[in-house]
Amino acid sequence: MEIRPTTEQDRDVFAGTLYTAFGRFPETPDALFSAMELDRGLLAVAPDGRAVGTAAAYSFELTLPGEILVPVAGVTAVGVLPSHRRRGVLSALMRQQLADVRARGEALSVLLASEAGIYRRFGYGPATYTERLTVSRHRAAFASPRAGEVAAPGSIEVLRRAECGDVLEDVYDRYRRARPGALSRPHRWWDAGAGQPPVSLAPRYVAVHRDDAGVPDGYASYSLDSGTLTVDETITADDAVATALARFALDHDLITQVVFKHCPPGHPLRWQFADFRAGQASDETDWLWVRLLDIPRALTTRGWEADGELVLDVEDPFLDERGRYALTVRDGKAECVRTDREPDLSLDVSDLGSVYLGGTAPSTLVRAGHVRAHHPAAAGLADALFRAERAPHCLHWF
Numbered sequence: 001m002e003i004r005p006t007t008e009q010d011r012d013v014f015a016g017t018l019y020t021a022f023g024r025f026p027e028t029p030d031a032l033f034s035a036m037e038l039d040r041g042l043l044a045v046a047p048d049g050r051a052v053g054t055a056a057a058y059s060f061e062l063t064l065p066g067e068i069l070v071p072v073a074g075v076t077a078v079g080v081l082p083s084h085r086r087r088g089v090l091s092a093l094m095r096q097q098l099a100d101v102r103a104r105g106e107a108l109s110v111l112l113a114s115e116a117g118i119y120r121r122f123g124y125g126p127a128t129y130t131e132r133l134t135v136s137r138h139r140a141a142f143a144s145p146r147a148g149e150v151a152a153p154g155s156i157e158v159l160r161r162a163e164c165g166d167v168l169e170d171v172y173d174r175y176r177r178a179r180p181g182a183l184s185r186p187h188r189w190w191d192a193g194a195g196q197p198p199v200s201l202a203p204r205y206v207a208v209h210r211d212d213a214g215v216p217d218g219y220a221s222y223s224l225d226s227g228t229l230t231v232d233e234t235i236t237a238d239d240a241v242a243t244a245l246a247r248f249a250l251d252h253d254l255i256t257q258v259v260f261k262h263c264p265p266g267h268p269l270r271w272q273f274a275d276f277r278a279g280q281a282s283d284e285t286d287w288l289w290v291r292l293l294d295i296p297r298a299l300t301t302r303g304w305e306a307d308g309e310l311v312l313d314v315e316d317p318f319l320d321e322r323g324r325y326a327l328t329v330r331d332g333k334a335e336c337v338r339t340d341r342e343p344d345l346s347l348d349v350s351d352l353g354s355v356y357l358g359g360t361a362p363s364t365l366v367r368a369g370h371v372r373a374h375h376p377a378a379a380g381l382a383d384a385l386f387r388a389e390r391a392p393h394c395l396h397w398f
């Protein structure tokens, strides 16, 4: 079997193979295909010349703790024909793709996993989480007066998605730069309506918040159905604006409940209600999976809030690599060098991916038996070091 890069001429065969892998019959070519970077695509071709597997990657920027932006590969469009599964086609695609990502100089690769059982073996670990919050409108009074005080000054205008122009793109871009775990949404995504609402052009209303000077600083896209107002996403870098947009949704007439999709775990909204049980969290799930391809570079690039030292023994079975690294953080800057000192923790590269953005505590993985702590203080030390001031969150779908 051959793994070969794709070109524009492969668009139809790539799409056909991928759709068959997912068992779908799209009536029109998926808008997502207009955002596809076919120079980053791979086809697995059987000896008879038939394409049997696909993989691709988008070029995104990921925000790391410390508001540091890095280029990453956003792995996507992975599929193998049902007739050719469990013969190593995906493994061959992943091997080639990881080599390509490294060759491009990207230290990290990320993805959303269709099934959680697939990607650990390739070195990916779940790193950000998301949940939905369902709020009964009639129990949603804020604890006054304190919670009301944090609402932002400014105004809200309701637009249709098609009337929003560049507003959503601009607001999203400011938001994602300040939010660890967030991905860029390249212009062509907005242009082509590639993705989920409100990136797609599906009919939606959008509450656009503007500050006192009239500059858009937040939005919530939503739809109404059978008494439920569903918010696809609330995007703002300002907590007070998020509060104003939540209040707007909760005060909407003709509804009994508001469903806020894509909330980061620990969202402050529940704490703002007089009745703590007014909001119920559900459907917690992993979102972004992270894979480190250059461990010293990845560790020295992210921001750090606590000083400390840790020796990590990292195994990467898929790439047949192993390394022991001394990570030293002083004044928020990290150094990471190979060492032969005794390790504090031994872990798989997928577990390093899970803790990298600060969204998974190393001690949880020690307790789960994934990570080995070599002395009693090691897990606590690692927790203090990897913790991010703000939990990473990603809601971009790709």
Ligand SMILES: CC(=O)SCCNC(=O)CCNC(=O)[C@H](O)C(C)(C)COP(=O)(O)OP(=O)(O)OC[C@H]1O[C@@H](n2cnc3c(N)ncnc32)[C@H](O)[C@@H]1OP(=O)(O)O
Residues within 6 Å of the ligand: 021, 022, 075, 076, 077, 078, 079, 080, 081, 084, 085, 086, 087, 088, 089, 090, 091, 092, 111, 112, 113, 114, 115, 117, 118, 121
């Ligand atoms: C980022 C994204 O695009 S996510 C989308 C992923 N794609 C899909 O879910 C589409 C439907 N599924 C498929 O197309 C295929 O089943 C794939 C791509 C998931 C797997 O392709 P395959 O060619 O069968 O995988 P391959 O034979 O290389 O398997 C490698 C290993 O992963 C395991 N594996 C493969 N798929 C799965 C799965 N869905 N769940 C658990 N384990 C899996 C195999 O058992 C094998 O394990 P082993 O090394 O211990 O023997």
